[in-house]
Amino acid sequence: MLEFIKEKNGFKSYQAKGFKIYYGEKDAVAGDNNINPKETIYLIDGEVEIIINNKVGTVKAPAEFQVPEKTYHKITALTDIKFLVF
Numbered sequence: 001m002l003e004f005i006k007e008k009n010g011f012k013s014y015q016a017k018g019f020k021i022y023y024g025e026k027d028a029v030a031g032d033n034n035i036n037p038k039e040t041i042y043l044i045d046g047e048v049e050i051i052i053n054n055k056v057g058t059v060k061a062p063a064e065f066q067v068p069e070k071t072y073h074k075i076t077a078l079t080d081i082k083f084l085v086f
Helices: none
Strands: 003-008 011-016 019-024 029-033 039-045 047-052 055-060 063-067 073-077 081-085
Touching (some): 047 081, 055 063
Antiparallel strands (some): 011 019, 029 073, 039 081
């Protein structure tokens, strides 16, 4: 079953069985904190700027990236985007 979690900062998030689904509008920001579990993120549509610690990069879908536990990270949507978080 898919459960709506929240809408915040241009993102809508849903809880699925074992993972979360995010839909973001262009210029939306996710993360921007260091209070996370270890995460594997699958960008399935769009393009983002990703900051992990002090490393900045641009990623286009389809792509996979890792965010270690308790690590500063920020995802900024350069286009409308969709991604999964495990």
